[in-house]
Amino acid sequence: AQSVTQPDIHITVSEGASLELRCNYSYGATPYLFWYVQSPGQGLQLLLKYFSGDTLVQGIKGFEAEFKRSQSSFNLRKPSVHWSDAAEYFCVTGTASKLTFGTGTRLQVTL
Amino acid sequence: DTAVSQTPKYLVTQMGNDKSIKCEQNLGHDTMYWYKQDSKKFLKIMFSYNNKELIINETVPNRFSPKSPDKAHLNLHINSLELGDSAVYFCASSQERTSLNTGELFFGEGSRLTVL
Numbered sequence: 001a002q003s004v005t006q007p008d009i010h011i012t013v014s015e016g017a018s019l020e021l022r023c024n025y026s027y028g029a030t031p032y033l034f035w036y037v038q039s040p041g042q043g044l045q046l047l048l049k050y051f052s053g054d055t056l057v058q059g060i061k062g063f064e065a066e067f068k069r070s071q072s073s074f075n076l077r078k079p080s081v082h083w084s085d086a087a088e089y090f091c092v093t094g095t096a097s098k099l100t101f102g103t104g105t106r107l108q109v110t111l
Numbered sequence: 112d113t114a115v116s117q118t119p120k121y122l123v124t125q126m127g128n129d130k131s132i133k134c135e136q137n138l139g140h141d142t143m144y145w146y147k148q149d150s151k152k153f154l155k156i157m158f159s160y161n162n163k164e165l166i167i168n169e170t171v172p173n174r175f176s177p178k179s180p181d182k183a184h185l186n187l188h189i190n191s192l193e194l195g196d197s198a199v200y201f202c203a204s205s206q207e208r209t210s211l212n213t214g215e216l217f218f219g220e221g222s223r224l225t226v227l
Binding site (some may be wrong): 033038041042044045046049075090098099101103104106 | 156
């Protein structure tokens with residue numbers, strides 16, 4: 001079965017610093033991959049998605065992610081973090097009818 | 112206007128009680144979902160309905176019964192509540208039957224259920 005692993009439970013970065021959140025997937029063929037963000041007390045919002053094609057995907061709020069088949073990774077990046085980016089980030093993979101969520105990475109931003 | 116709205120936002124109840132959580136979406140989507148998020152933030156799908164038809168029914172105790180009176184509403188009824196049912200329940204919707212067509216689920220803000 002498809003799955004994703006987020007090795008970092010909690011990450012702290014300073015405002016203005018760059019960010020990379022790690023995600024590894026396990027699937028033989030090209031997976032469908034997504035990143036969702038959950039702000040405190042809120043529902044989840046889609047940041048970006050990868051189905052095929054260009055391996056560097058741009059998303060909302062200045063985020064991007066790169067699909068690397070050789071590393072089975074789909075890491076999320078942002079060049080300069082803002083305090084409002086503090087949230088829980090979920091890497092997600094999909095099958096024909098449902099999404100499977102990773103365990104999440106909590107991002108804390110220090111001023 | 113809230114796209115996906117759930118009520119109540121917080122629910123505290125005793126073991127053994129029966130409770131319902133309501134969900135409504137005004138996005139015109141055909142597919143709606145219920146997800147459960149446990150204390151470790153792990154999200155798992157419970158049910159999915161497409162145009163009032165049940166299309167996903169994960170391994171969920173039959174104490175949980177979803178009901179979709181129309182495609183804009185998907186309610187979750189839970190009988191004989193147990194301590195382990197404490198969680199945040201998220202309703203979501205998507206435009207297509209398979210969420211992969213757009214990859215985007217629209218989530219409500221969640222309903223935090225606490226069973227004492």
